[in-house]
Amino acid sequence: MQTLKHVYISEIGKYEGQDVCLKGWLYNKRSSGKLHFLQVRDGTGIIQAVVFKGDVSPEAFEMAGRIQQESSIEVYGTVKEDKRSPIGFEIGVKDLKLIGEALEYPITPKEHGVAFLLEHRHLWLRSPRQLAIMKIRHNIIKTIRDYFNNNNFLLVDAPIFTPAACEGTTNLFETEYFDEKAYLTQSGQLYMEAAAMAFGKVYCFGPTFRAEKSKTRRHLTEFWMVEPEMAYYDLKMDMDLAEDFVETIVQSVVANNRAELEVLERDISKLENIKKPFPRISYDEAIEILKSKGKEIQWGEDFGGDEETVISEQFDRPVMIHRYPAECKAFYMKQDPESPKHALCVDMIAPEGYGEIIGGGQREDNLDLLLGKIKEHKLNQEAFEWYLDLRRYGSVPHAGFGLGIERTVGWLCGLHHVRETIPFPRMMERIKP
RNA sequence: UCCCCGGUAGCUCAAUGGCAGAGCAUUCGGCUGUUAACCGAAGGGUUGUAAGUUCGAAUCUUACCCGGGGAGCCA
Helix, strand or coil: CCCCCECCHHHHHHHCCCEEEEEEEEEEEEECCCEEEEEEECCCCEEEEEEEHHHCCHHHHHHHHHCCCCCEEEEEEEEEECCCCCCCEEEEEEEEEEEECCCCCCCCCCCCCHHHHHHCHHHHCCCHHHHHHHHHHHHHHHHHHHHHHCCCCEECCCCCEECCCCCCCCCCCEEEECCEEEEECCCCHHHHHHHHHHHCEEEEEEEEECCCCCCCCCCCCEEEEEEEEEECCCHHHHHHHHHHHHHHHHHHHHHHCHHHHHHCCCCHHHHHCCCCCCCEEEHHHHHHHHHHCCCCCCCCCCCCHHHHHHHHCCCCCCEEEECCEHHHCCCCECEECCEEEEECEEEEEECCCCEEEEEEEEECCCHHHHHHHHHHCCCCHHHHHHHHHHHHCCCCCEEEEEEEHHHHHHHHHCCCCHHHHCCCCCECCECCC
């Protein structure tokens, strides 16, 4: 028995009629006198293993009736087609081996509260819903890497420890670095600008940290961001890239994660519809939309979650809002030569209220204008000398953007909160497990 | 940091001033086709912590702790 071939549940259909070995965990169990129905999962799927008293040893039958949820087991038996099975097959068990017993597993098939599940995140990950989310996250990350690899981008890893803030220190995590202070990165962008001047088209992909005391469904203190940066790109080229990039990601999920989207009860038609071109409106046009919808907002104010939602509801695909007032954007944004009060920046707002998934734009490439911005924002010029060097030695127009992985996963999965989009979420009130 | 809501059995919840309850989980018994299986029985409680009001507090008051939702800020 124990020499039988180990197969995964996702490939069980290839072995109909054959005797195989499954290695997994007991997901759920139902018993009926001389029958035990074991729901076995192995990370690739769930299959029902039927243990009939007459087919196995008395010891194996007794064990099948005794073991509890999430005990690890090896199942030896025959693959049988069965119309009653959700996956079309079940296993007629011939023998069973208990690998690791689980007693009183805390997460039952019934409902649980958010706090309880987050405290047991290390176990919660075993549930079919979390597995579906993690598979979609995996495919999104794979698609992102493939996209840049196929379009002549060079991966350049940005540092996690940084010497100073790039946009003010209030929302940075501070840490000791030998005899000085260091901060955890909030963006790799400035380093990507240096890399773009060296290699042309580059991207970084890594964790990012924000010490903001935000308690909302869209915020984590540690999240992953992918940041492409391109030399000789202007704002329009930047938006074209962002649009093509997001369409590629969404259509990859639609094509490759249909089963997972169904587990999550996602409305797939809304994702199938995410095709180029995406609507593009200026900040000034967005203000007009908001005013026509009865929002009280003045030119120069940045948009909050409410405003983003109102605008996104006007469209059935992501909307790109460009040329915000320079005063509400970061110092490195290039001012619009045709309207110096505006910055050549763009935010992409996901539909269905999922908020901003991309922020980016063209960078200020003129040394004197950039020096002026650093003074206006009361930043320490000395800390930015290396960054200013990029404008002193062969400055060129360049642009880039950052895409938040968790918000993208949350949108595509149709989740209520980004905390489920990352294996171990870090939030203002939670750092365990 | 501010505003709102919550904390009762391992879990999800009920009990709104008068005996601390149910479903699931666990234990025991029954059932050869169950699909969050079902049927019967049992065990399981410092009602977040501290103080106060009251003949009597899970319930009312105050403070604190913990968590959730939202705002600001952001991806």
